[in-house]
Amino acid sequence: MLGIVGTIPEINFPLVSGRVVLEGDHIIIGDNHINVNRGTPAMIAAAIKTLKYMNKPDPYCYLVGDIGNGEGCKLLYKYLKENITETSFKTLAFHYFQPDVGLFKRVIAEIAKMQNRPILIADAGFMYVAKMGGDASFFDLFTPDAGELAYLADEKAPHPFYTRGFILHEENLVPDLIKRAYQHNNASSYLLVKGAKDYVADRNGIITVIDTPVEEVLEAIGGTGDTLTGIVSALIASGMDIKTASAKAAKVNRLAGFYARPTPATQIYDIIKQIPRALNEVLVDI
C-alpha cells in the first residue's frame, strides 16, 4: 500500500490520517473535502488516478493544515515519530513539509528501526530537509527539478534559497549536477530529475533520459512536479522497480501535459484528468 505524508494549505485543517478518495476535482479524507489545485492534494490526486489504473487500493495519507508557520507540521512530525513503526506501507512518499532538521531526524530514526522498511520517496520540503540534515542517502528516490537539483549539488547550501550562483547557473548541465550531488552524498539511491528533459539517474550516472513529448510551458504550471511524484510513487507501490517506474512516470506526466493542450495559465487538474489516457498509452505493453 502507498502511504503519503504532506500538508494542506489551510490554517485550520486538522491533523488527519486515513484512506483518501478522489471525487471530481476534490480529494476526500473523512469529512474533509480538499480542492485539487497544487501541492500535496495534486500529488495525491495523481497517485489515485495511477493506483486506480493499476487496480490497487487508494493511498493512506497523513495530512495536516499548514500555511508556512510550521505549526501543523510540528504536530505531524510528532505523530509520525510516535506511530510510523506501527505501519506496514510498501512505499511511503513525503511531500510539502516545513523543514525542521531536529524533528525530521527523530522521524527517520523511527523508520530506521522498522523491520520491513518501506521504499522511501521524498519531494519538496521533505527532500529539502533530508539533504539539509545529511540524510539524503536514507531515501530511495528524490524528484527534484533543475533548481532543486542545483541545491542537492551544492554541498554548502542548507536550502535552495542559498544555492551558490556558480552551481545554479543554467550553463551547468544536469548530468554534472547529478554527479556532484552523488559525490557529496546529497542524493537518494535514485534521482528522477524533472525538466525540459527528465533524467533517471543513480550513483553510477544517467540511466534514462525522457524528452518527448515536448511541452515547454509545463515548467510554468504549478503542480506538474507534484503530479510526477504522485505517479511515480503509485507505480512503485504497485510493484514496479524504481528505475522502470521513474522512466514510465516521466513519460506519463509529459503525455498527460501534452494531452491537456496547455498554456502557461493551465491549472493542474486539467492535466491530472489526462493521466489515465497517458497511462494507457505508456503501460500498454506491461
Added chain:
Amino acid sequence: MFDIFNKKTKTDCENSENGILVFENTTDVIRAENVLKAKGWKIKVMGPPPNIRSGCDLVIEFPLMEEMSIRRSLLEAKLNPTQVVPVNSVLLEPVNLLHEKSYGNFFMVRAANMKITVDRNTKLIVNVSGGGCPDVPYLAGQMVNKHLNDTPQPKDIGYTLCAYALQIAYDRVVEIC
C-alpha cells in the same frame, strides 16, 4: 552635515564587526528587514551559521556596534529577535541569480526554486510553481488570478525561504511588466 552623520552611524556591515539578529520565523525577518532598511541601516538578509541553523532560516547581518539603536528601532516596530550573536563564521548569501523566460504573451521569472508567471497583457498572475515549503501552495492560492498590483505579496503573508524567493521573483516581474 546630515550625510556625514549618516555615514558615521549607519555603518555598512561589510566594513565592521558584524552580528546577526535571529528571529522566530522568516516573516519577522522580512518585517525587520523592511523596518531597518526604511531607517537607513545597511543590513543584509543572510543564511544563518550552521550552529544556529534549524531548517528554513534567514537572519539579519548588522554592524554590531549599532546594536542598541537597531534594537530600539525593532522594539518600536514590536519586533523582538530571539538571539543577537556575533558573526563567527561565513554567512550564506541568498540566491541572486534570476532566470527569465517568455512564452508568447506570458513571462516567467524563477528565483532559486520559485517561479511566477504573468500574462503581460492583462498583468494577471497566471501561475506560481516550484518550492517545497508549505506556504507555497497557500501563496499560489492567494496570488494566482490576481493583478500584479492587487495581489497579496509573499513578504506580507508568507513565512519561509520559499516565500522570500517568490518575493524576489515577484519584484522582478513587477520591474519588467
